[in-house]
Amino acid sequence: MMSVLVPFRQLEEYCAHILAAAGLPDEDALLVASSLVDANLRGVDSHGVSRIPIYVKRLQLGLVNTHPDVRVVNEAGGALVIDGDNGMGQVVMQRSLELALSRVPSAKTVSVAVKNSNHYGSGAYFAKKAAAANTAIFLYGSAPSTMAAWGGRERFLGTNPYTFCVPAGNREPMILDMATSVVARGRIILAQQVGEEIPEGWAVDPNGEPTTDPESALAGSVLPFGGPKGYGIALMVEVMAAMFSGAASGPEIGDLYDDLDRPQGVGAFFTLHDIGAFQPLNHFSQRMEHLFDAIKQSGPPDREVLIPGELEARAAQRNKEHGISVPSAVVADLERLSPDGRRLANPDDAMTNAATRK
Structure with missing residues (x-):
């Protein structure tokens, strides 16, 4: 794709x-x-x-x-x-x-x-x-x-x-x-x-x-x-x-x-x-950090234990830095809806022109 x-x-x-x-x-x-x-x-x-x-x-x-x-x-x-x-x-x-x-x-x-x-x-x-x-x-x-x-x-x-x-x-x-x-x-x-x-x-x-x-x-x-x-x-x-x-x-x-x-x-x-x-905020925050540390240390050395939302947070950071990969079919749908005919995938932009295969 x-x-x-x-x-x-x-x-x-x-x-x-x-x-x-x-x-x-x-x-x-x-x-x-x-x-x-x-x-x-x-x-x-x-x-x-x-x-x-x-x-x-x-x-x-x-x-x-x-x-x-x-x-x-x-x-x-x-x-x-x-x-x-x-x-x-x-x-x-x-x-x-x-x-x-x-x-x-x-x-x-x-x-x-x-x-x-x-x-x-x-x-x-x-x-x-x-x-x-x-x-x-x-x-x-x-x-x-x-x-x-x-x-x-x-x-x-x-x-x-x-x-x-x-x-x-x-x-x-x-x-x-x-x-x-x-x-x-x-x-x-x-x-x-x-x-x-x-x-x-x-x-x-x-x-x-x-x-x-x-x-x-x-x-x-x-x-x-x-x-x-x-x-x-x-x-x-x-x-x-x-x-x-x-x-x-x-x-x-x-x-x-x-x-x-x-x-x-x-x-x-x-x-x-x-x-x-329910709890002093600083105390609660410290306990949450300790809880996450304990969970991540509970797995084998060769496999990471993830916290819910962690993969998504990493993806967000990566995509903020490098751009969001949008399927060409979705790009075409959006460009058809553009009220002024402006393109989303600008061929003169190095990032938006970086076609990739998934």
Whole structure:
């Protein structure tokens, strides 16, 4: 698969320009672009700029509110219910996080249920912001039906992502950001976009047979990780993200790609915990560093033990220095959407012209 290297700031600005032309206010366009490029930086390309075309399509069809009134509709103690007013998922999540963080100094623990939202991209992007404010975050998100219940036949649950993040002193924060399926559906969509097969064990076709064809996989069902355990966690996420918030659930959620006649109605639930309310921050940071050291020393001499999020942090540092490898097919999609015809892969730029093979 051919790709080109693009400086991350250039990619961010280019995508923000596309989203602004599609109707998002400049500040929101930059936020959405930043969240997608951050996923690419971390090597999570399934949640990166390959999503731009479908975001633009939904904006052009009027399926997303470009000026949402994201507001608290119910508040009791440290518990909030927020209506996203059908805004872009990243915009709703950012404003919800800001509302929650403003209450942390007094409430110490804040729980937020979000309804009437859309696909918010990678949970890690927002989890890192929570960690930067010295809070730990648990984030649950609902998603369109792509996975059958364990023992079921029809798609019902989404890939229902789960994110946990906590700061770790002088180390990178621990970030566990995962789908409850074997793989995020976005990785199958990306394989379809670039014409690649998927590994066996990711999904089944509409007849319930294993498949390596992304088209058949998208028409069929992704598989939960860990069999019934993954299904159980996916259902837990569904309860938190949809039942607590009053958001759409299961087949009620609009599919990002296929349901182009209605909003998605995505829900989310997150809890922020002020670390200083439980342990002195310096003490907590030192203990986290010692914990990480102990874990990394627990493996054999010839094999490194990794902390969740460590590989992604390394990828982000590398990609910031050398550029993000963007598949040529994705580059072509973005350039078709450019409102002024400007190219992303500038042949006169040494970095963006550095074609590579994966």
